[in-house]
Amino acid sequence: MYKSVRCTKHNWKLDVSTMKYINPPGSFCQDELVVEESEENELLLLELNPPNPWDSEPRSPEDLAFGEVQITYLTHACMDLKLGDKRMVFDPWLTGPAFARGWWLLHEPPSDWLERLCQADLIYISHMHSDHLSYPTLKKLAGRRPDIPIYVGKTERPVFWNLNQSGVQLTNINVVPFGIWQQVDENLRFMILMDGVHPEMDTCIIVEYKGHKILNTVDCTRPNGGRLPMKVDLMMSDFAGGASGFPMTFSGGKFTGISTENKLSDMGMSLFPRYIKETNIKNDPDELNNLIKKNSDVLTWTPRPGATLDLGRMLKDPTDSKGIIDPPEGTKIYKDSWDFGPYLKILNAAVGDEIFRHPSWIKEYFTWAGFKDYNLVVRMIETDEDFSPFPGGYDYLVDFLDLSFPKERPSREHPYEEIRSRVDVIRHVVKNGLLWDDLYIGFQTRLQRDPDIYHHLFWNHFQIKLPLTPPNWKSFLIYCGERGPEISQNFKISLSCSNLLLKKFTIDNLISSSIKDLRHSSEGMLRPGLMQVEVRKKRYTSGSQTSRFPADLMLLL
Template structure:
């Protein structure tokens, strides 16, 4: 379908003349809201709708220059003079309307209609026969769709945690959920977050039917970027362009009688012990890994300083854990915050999850979305560029820790797993001597840190 320009707001000459310098909020006759910015005889305009989640903008009382509006949902801020979002910084541009001035002094705001022509001419709706299409809720985002003789499953997360150890299934999958998955004609995985792309679940699939067609979208970072290192063997992954799906289903049913709805047990130890095994890696014997890791990550030339603090499960700082600064302006690692004006994040991370992320070159979703860290920021600004990098733009291959260990000089004493006995498996040692040895090592480390 072809697009055409249509007028969404028209102001006569007097109304245009009365527009004040700076920001004006205006409403059309059909109730739609717009923002107009005037600087002398120059005008810019957009819809009053935040690009994040569609919230309305209001005047930003903190902006003395009269150029910024603030979203009422999440405090995103838009500089209407540039159509650039300033909170989060370095993020998005607002969709701008065309401003047309007439010789008589009137003004019109134009936009293309329809804005999404590919969605404006859907196929005609066809009647369904009873039972022809059924949609069954499995758990979380996992659904099973039967259409005619075909069976599809979406986003199967049936076992294990998501985001390292931050999320666990609330609802108990049906007893035959894994078998349903293995019988599916295709599986669709919407994106790479681990509550949708579950490697523990796909491990079960690969053991029984590795050749099932698994469809994913063609995203900038491949959905299955971690597949080769996951131990999962799927042989029929299909990457396809995104399209438009339209649903006409309208049905809600109760679960069958006797079905257990909520989970009553999770295998915490199997997964948490695997994460905590990273704590004892040789990589972390001294602090030289810090420079190697952040150099590998490749984020710099951004005026942000972060303080990373390793903690226990209750976010209490660990004796002997790492506590360091990273200055991303020049990718340096100062001992104190720089004197210049800068943005600052203080991030407390559960040590097992953080070290697992570092060792395996994983995205920071495991930390951030998985509730495995706590963050304070000064000023209170979401750094879109920083989080986008660490959540989706890290290198596809993990840091080369084998080369690092071969080339690293003999390490000086530094935080080691011996200082974190509660986090490590005891391997059957329960003797008095073993516990005495742990206390002695901790005492020596304390003396070294404070007196040497």
């Protein structure tokens, strides 16, 4: 029997005698894995080995006329594709925030973005994260064209799981299986593929027009389990390397160097905004351009919102001056104003909701969440903007071993986490039964843990496995009314203090927390580029050729 095995997702080594990871050295630990055995008491190992579904019904590339296939970058991960007489849009986040109020757009989308959406023949939304599935954007679209065809993959958790609660009226959402060509017309088809690391959520897409393939891997960590077509004409990929609240919102562990005490110090808290920026430095476009040029025969391009690439021209002659059209001189590139008010008002309203008059909401919520029988104790602390305890806010313990709510930590040996959350966001999440991505990807929390062990089962549950319908707070309030008054003594303090949140919330808070869209160089300066387009100088001449860059064009979002 093997002493160690290698994780097919992350390439980490696992010591099967202890069920602990032994690679990389010095990294944080993972909680002990659940061992699955076969009927013969043998260890079960699962490795994704997907087929190459794009090879079914292959088509030879045809010549493209100039202007026949055009790709226009709008903002963030949103692309507008002209494919013959059809238009297709990817991941439209064009207004409002993402992840509660943690992310706001850096770049100004073209002024006609809503017209572009309304004129699209179909929209692809890769996954449910709110910087890709933007309900504020879709609400504006639904007001003009509610029947627009929208396509999503058949993920474990439905992409539009929260559609009814959002109030957005869309009537033509199509959930399609993975690895099956979806025919749009005689020249155009597309195929949605799953991610090998997060198959329950992330997807990517291949669009084929007249035999020319466009691959968009979006946020996938290992798209299609790492098996992708080699001969694609255009490749799009995330530029920032994914989104995560770890380690940026953790404190007190080996990864932060801010505070070694069990509780966050005032100094530690004051350092956090700077720390988040310094530990979330993004790739520099110029450095990436130089690296690609050094190791391949690929040309690179850093476009701006509104810029358009003509695929037919670029494939014929990458030096064609009309192959890439930049937006007109004087076009506004960076946003300098955001409509904060309406979105912050929604979040702030949750602070004074009647639910939180009754301390028993805590038991009601975590019972609804359904995570238990796991040896972990979590302390939840509601805070103000600076992550100091919110006056009149709740501060409580949850013991997930028996789903109890003790006043003190239990005497048994147990892992412990402390989660500080801004009160308006945590109450909005609780009230609406939302996933916790809004908290930690949105940088609305600060976390500590002892020992320094990442509890995958806990975080994965609150990230992806919460019930599809929110808690029944109406029945809860009726029950509380029948049972008699149970008003928290601190509720009036909490309600009055909540009125200060909007006044204290400044643009500096927004900019410091919206760090995925702020591309920082090593000197901390903003960089204009959100993506790269790499143009291959020479086309493939046979299927046996290999290259580090399998695409004729690569576009990094």
